[in-house]
Amino acid sequence: MPLRTKDKHVRRRAIFMQRIKDGQAIGGGWVRPERAALERLTEAADPLHVFLRPRWYEASHADVVFHGFESSGRLIAAFPLTPRKMGPFTVQEVAGPYWPFRSIPLAQDASDTEISAMLSGSAARDALGSAWRLGPVQDNDPALTRLLPAARKGGWTMFRRSIAHSFDIDVATLQAKKPWPSKSAIRQSRNYANRLARIGEVDYRHATGADWTAEDRDAMAEIEAKSWLADQGDDADTKFRDPAARAMWEAVADDPALAPFVFCSIMRVDGIPAAFTFGLEIGSIRYQIANNFNEAFKECSPGRIILTMNYADAAERGVPVINWGAGDAGYKSRYGAEPGPEIVDQLFLDKASWIEPLASTILSRRGWRRFR
Secondary structure, three states: OHHHHHHHHHHHHHHHHHHHHHHHHOOEEEEOOOHHHHHHHHHHEOHHHOOOOHHHHHOOOOOOEEEEEEEOOEEEEEEEEEEEEEOOEEEEEEOOOOOOOOOOOEEOOOOHHHHHHHOOOHHHHHHHOOEEEEEEEEOOOHHHHHHHHHHHHOOEEEEEEEEEEEEEEEHHHHHHHOOOOOHHHHHHHHHHHHHHHHHOOEEEEEEEOOOOOHHHHHHHHHHHHOOHHHHHHHHOOOOOOOHHHHHHHHHHHOOOOOHHHEEEEEEEEOOEEEEEEEEEEEOOEEEEEEEEEOHHHHHHOHHHHHHHHHHHHHHHOOOOEEEOOOOOHHHHHOOOOEEEEEEEEEEEEEOOOOHHHHHHHHHHOOOOEEEO
16 A cells, blocks of 8 residues: 555656646746737637637626636637536636537647647646636537647546537538428418418517617517416526526627627517527527527417528528537427537546545546546
8 A cells, every 4th residue: 555655646746747847848828818818819719719708708707717828929728717616626617608618719820739838737737726627518619629638648637527419400411402491491480470460560670789779688588488488487597587697698798799799589479579589600600599489479389480580591691500509309300400519518637636536536426427
C-alpha cells in the first residue's frame, strides 16, 4: 500500500510539472477579457457560435464571470463560468440558456498547440477550477470537439453523461428528393386554415427580436396559459408565461447583434392568440425552441398550420437544417425529423486534485461514465 501511495504522488507531481512546462511553451495566458474583446472573439469563432456573445450568457446567469485565454496577442477562447453544486462538490459550469446548448466561443484559427497550452498548467486550474462542466451540448459541437484532446493531454479526467438525441430536419436532403413540406402537408394545413376562417378572421404576424413587441410576447404567454402546458403547473416549460424565462429572452433580444436571430410567428383568430412558433435562426441552422396552440382551437390544428407555414418559409429561404431538440419523436418524424447528434454533459476533473478520485466514485453512481 505505501508503494502505491508513493507512486500516485509521483505521478501527480509529474503531471503538475508537465502542465507548467506546456503552459510556458506558448506566449499566452489567462485573463479577464474586456467586453469588446469577447465580442470580437465571437466573430472569430465558428459561424454556428456567432450568438455566443456576452449578453447571451448574462441573460440567463447574472453571476457569470468570463475567463479568457490569450495567445500571440489575441483572445482565442472565453469560458463564461458560474458556480453550481453537484452533490457535495461545487463545479464551475459554462453558463447560458439550456438550449440551444451551452458552449464557448473558440477562435477557429486557434492551433491545437495553443488550445493544449490553454488547458495545461496551474493557471488553467486557477481559471477553471479543479472541476468544470460544459453542457448540455451536442457531441459534434465545434468547441467541444477541439477541447477534448487538449483536455486529455492537459491532465484532466473526463466524464460524460448522455441526455438524449436531438431531432434534426435535413431540409436540403429532403428537398433533393421531393418538395418539402410535402404537398399533402400543405394541402392539409390549408384545409385546417379554411376551418379556422369559418370561426373568425385569421391573421398572422411574423417578427424578429429586432421588431417584436410586448404585445407579441403577451400573446405567446396567453397561448401557453391556454395550452396543454396549463395542466403542468410549476413544472411547465413555458418561454413567455414564466416571468424569468421571458425576461431572459427579452434580455437576449436587447443586444442589437442577437436580436435578428430571434424569430416568432403568431396566429390570431378574431384577435384571439391561437398559436405561435418561436426560435433562433443562426447560420445554417434554425433552432425550433417552442411551438404551441390555444386548446380552444384544437379541432382546427392551429399549431400544425403555423408550423407548416414556418417550415415552408425556411425551406424557401434555403435554411438547410432545422434542429428541433429532444423528445416527441413520433410527432417530429411526421415532418421528416430524424435523430441527430447526441446531447451530452461533459465534466472535466483535475487529475492531480484531491477531488478527482472522490468525485469519480460518486459520478459513476449518477449516470456519468468515464470518457477516454
